[in-house]
Amino acid sequence: MANPLRYLKHVVTLAIDDARCTGCGQCREVCPHGVLSICNGKADIADLDACMECGACSRNCPFEAITVSAGVGCATAVIRGFLRGGPPDCSCSSDQGCCC
């Protein structure tokens, strides 16, 4: 059992703009799930469904070549955001709420 924990397929919003990418490899370094690889001098999405949309790659891309709608993948936060009509709101700074 290499890594049996896989989440829903075909939902991830990660995308790379090949025109901007220089293949520097910073994104591959920060990805905690080995989603990205460098292929022919460009970043390549090797395992899209393993992406958890943490946003590390896009935040650390010096060329703004990566887009992903990053956020907290936490049900409590998503439900709270939905009820308040705003973005997912992980109010971990108060002593109630999510478990992160």
Add this chain to the structure above:
Amino acid sequence: MFKGAQRTKNVKPGWIIGWLPTRAGFFPKISTRLSREDILGGWRVRWGFSRMNYQVSPGLYGVGKPGADSPVLVTANYKLSFDSLRKHLEGINAWIVVLDTKGVNVWCSAGKGTFGTEELVGKIESLNLSALVRHRNVILPQLAAPGVAAHVVTRTTGFKVLYGPVRAADLPMYLKNGCQADRQMRTVTFTTMERLAVIPVEVILSWKIALAALAYHLLAQYLSGHLSSWSTMTQFLPYLGAILAGCVLTPMLLPWIPGPSLAWKGWLVGISATLAFALINEHPWLVNTTYLLILPAISAFLAFNFTGCTTYTSLSGVKKEMRIALPLIIFSAALGIVVRFVYMYVWRTPWQTL
């Protein structure tokens, strides 16, 4: 000089074991051993008790005998994060910069942006790191990357951000290898032990669900005239069972339960447990029908909630689950409640159980 490691109490915490002289004054030298108090404190917050107040004062610290060439490690000011860093630094000389992440761990605070570019740049400047060390590197936990734009930090401060390993346990090896991390050090896991560690807080945070179930249970018992009987107590146990199936059993068995959706996994565990329960109890079949509608819905909801603890669920996936699974969960539970009251009022049957 030393900007308060003693914010709340005016007593020096036990993990400060000395003072390190620098040109900018004295900074606390910290122990790499966790005391009994540290370990008990870790247990306490794992169970969710005053978790948001378990903090270390932000600022500069050191382990061993750090000098101008020692590495600078950056961490969050959640004490559990700080402790898991320092306990792996035995025999290492290093500076530790604690950022103000409002007492939240590295990954979550990076996700929220408090462990962020601005905070890091601010600390590098206010602590005058460029006068403290000769090199121009800061080592961050890799999981801080969602909050920190390394290239912006370099552009503003001249300090290069090196992302260290995901787990502090790999830091000694990382430093020995000249700040090189292999694939395994860079990959997040979610092992059985890691899942066990986050279960207690889930159990404690499920109190709202438990309270709602109890309110419903007591109301139904009252309406059927059984409130004062001893069975009121014992008949609440299936609800507690459903809660534990959702926030203990499902996380423990996570890799072995089929299907990618967390709500689905919880529902499977819940329905299996409820079916087993229905087979051994001798309730009328309509009673068991209400159980089969309500109990797995509770388990499914709590398992869905566990997405906040996992290390692999994406926001888009959680949103999709919310659109599809959550309405089904609510429908199932509501139908169960309707069936129960219909049974009670339409059939007028004396309601012994449930």
